[in-house]
Amino acid sequence: MELSRPRGTRDFLFEEMKQRKVVASTLKRIFENYAYQEIKTPIFENLSLFTQKSGDEIVEQLYNFKDKGDRELALRPELTAPVARLYMAQMQKSPKPIKMYYYGSCFRYERPQAGRFRQFWQFGCEMIGGKSPEADAEIIAMASHSLKELELEGFEIHLGHLGILRGILDEEDITGKTQDHIMGLIDKGEPKLLQEFLDESEIEPDTQKILYKIIEMKGTSKLLSEVKELLKGRNKALEALFELEELVETLGMFQMEDYVLNLGIARGLDYYSGMVFEIYVPSLGAQKQICGGGTYNLVETFGGEKVESTGFAFGFDRLMAALISQKKDLNLKVAADVFIAPISPKTRKAAFGIAQKLRYQGISVEVDLGRRKLKKLLSYAHNLGVRKVVLVGERDLEEGKLTLKDMETGNQTLVSEKELLEHIRP
Numbered sequence: 001m002e003l004s005r006p007r008g009t010r011d012f013l014f015e016e017m018k019q020r021k022v023v024a025s026t027l028k029r030i031f032e033n034y035a036y037q038e039i040k041t042p043i044f045e046n047l048s049l050f051t052q053k054s055g056d057e058i059v060e061q062l063y064n065f066k067d068k069g070d071r072e073l074a075l076r077p078e079l080t081a082p083v084a085r086l087y088m089a090q091m092q093k094s095p096k097p098i099k100m101y102y103y104g105s106c107f108r109y110e111r112p113q114a115g116r117f118r119q120f121w122q123f124g125c126e127m128i129g130g131k132s133p134e135a136d137a138e139i140i141a142m143a144s145h146s147l148k149e150l151e152l153e154g155f156e157i158h159l160g161h162l163g164i165l166r167g168i169l170d171e172e173d174i175t176g177k178t179q180d181h182i183m184g185l186i187d188k189g190e191p192k193l194l195q196e197f198l199d200e201s202e203i204e205p206d207t208q209k210i211l212y213k214i215i216e217m218k219g220t221s222k223l224l225s226e227v228k229e230l231l232k233g234r235n236k237a238l239e240a241l242f243e244l245e246e247l248v249e250t251l252g253m254f255q256m257e258d259y260v261l262n263l264g265i266a267r268g269l270d271y272y273s274g275m276v277f278e279i280y281v282p283s284l285g286a287q288k289q290i291c292g293g294g295t296y297n298l299v300e301t302f303g304g305e306k307v308e309s310t311g312f313a314f315g316f317d318r319l320m321a322a323l324i325s326q327k328k329d330l331n332l333k334v335a336a337d338v339f340i341a342p343i344s345p346k347t348r349k350a351a352f353g354i355a356q357k358l359r360y361q362g363i364s365v366e367v368d369l370g371r372r373k374l375k376k377l378l379s380y381a382h383n384l385g386v387r388k389v390v391l392v393g394e395r396d397l398e399e400g401k402l403t404l405k406d407m408e409t410g411n412q413t414l415v416s417e418k419e420l421l422e423h424i425r426p
Contacts, residue, residue: 026150031101037099053298063109075106079106079313096128115284131310136250136295137250139293139310140254144258147279152319159265160262163274168207168231181268210230214230218261248261262278271298274296283325290314337364337387338366338386344394351392388423389405391404
């Protein structure tokens with residue numbers, strides 16, 4: 001019998017699950033402060049949902065299978081396509097913008113390595129039908145706010161606009177799969193392969209020079225005037241640049257200034273066309289990207305109306321790796337607030353009654369289930385990390401009292417059962 005984990009998966013024990021729960025709860029709170037509502041979609045979908053979005057070549061990266069009804073299914077590799085399906089099936093007539101967020105596991109069949117697993121988690125959001133500089137700015141501000149709330153240090157937000165690169169290529173009649181392939185090579189950071197493909201495609205040397213200059217441009221909003229000069233006469237690319245300028249101006253309204261303009265960010269899928277951003281934590285090395293987002297029109301790709309979406313997703317596992325590497329105090333809650341310790345067999349019934357009353361009052365309670373002696377009871381309570389121990393003794397019960405022990409100070413106090421709640425409530 002094989003008892004090892006499947007390759008590319010992990011087990012999470014108590015402490016790590018507490019950390020992940022704290023981070024997920026924080027992100028949920030921030031997203032809901034921006035009026036996003038949570039959704040859930042199935043872990044598996046029809047295979048065609050992903051091949052229509054990313055092409056048949058994605059099948060090599062999927063866990064796909066036939067069910068007993070001979071239907072072609074796949075474990076979801078990401079959550080953008082399921083959200084588009086959900087929108088088309090149930091939400092097209094809803095007032096817009098529609099603001100939703102999700103948190104769930106995804107699956108990819110690829111070689112496991114540091115920071116890359118076959119089962120991984122995404123925490124992300126979609127705003128459907130909210131195309132405006134304000135919508136784009138709010139999305140970026142929410143991503144930044146989330147990381148600041150988690151006190152993550154050293155993260156960098158890189159912001160660009162795909163319309164600039166696509167505009168240059170459009171005006172040279174470089175469209176369709178050729179354009180997507182060029183954008184994909186830029187996205188992967190493959191300069192040698194990019195040069196070879198540009199040469200093979202017989203793209204004018206002047207256009208190549210402009211592309212390379214744009215790709216390498218990073219900095220503050222001051223570089224926008226330099227880009228404008230470079231794009232003179234290229235109206236489609238300039239139109240995208242003006243959109244980026246308006247977004248930069250709008251970000252100031254959201255008190256956002258800590259970002260880098262990076263015109264080399266690209267996407268190799270044709271439904272991405274507008275604003276795009278990524279968040280890096282350089283200390284993570286090769287797996288430094290913890291977030292990616294942008295504006296796209298995936299619904300039309302599936303045969304629906306032309307409606308733009310703006311969204312992003314945190315790679316939750318990489319976000320956790322960044323926080324843990326910085327030894328962040330995630331305010332982890334102990335397993336229980338109080339431990340109820342019956343000192344003798346005769347007080348066991350009373351101990352369980354007290355435990356249940358406290359639980360119904362919202363107090364996290366552990367009660368001795370192992371029939372331990374007093375010394376071992378206190379040792380067990382110490383290992384649990386509880387703040388208080390309620391010692392239930394025969395003589396105390398006869399007097400209507402309980403002994404409350406503070407595990408930090410060691411002090412013990414006699415209290416009545418009626419007074420117990422006010423003494424232990426945090």
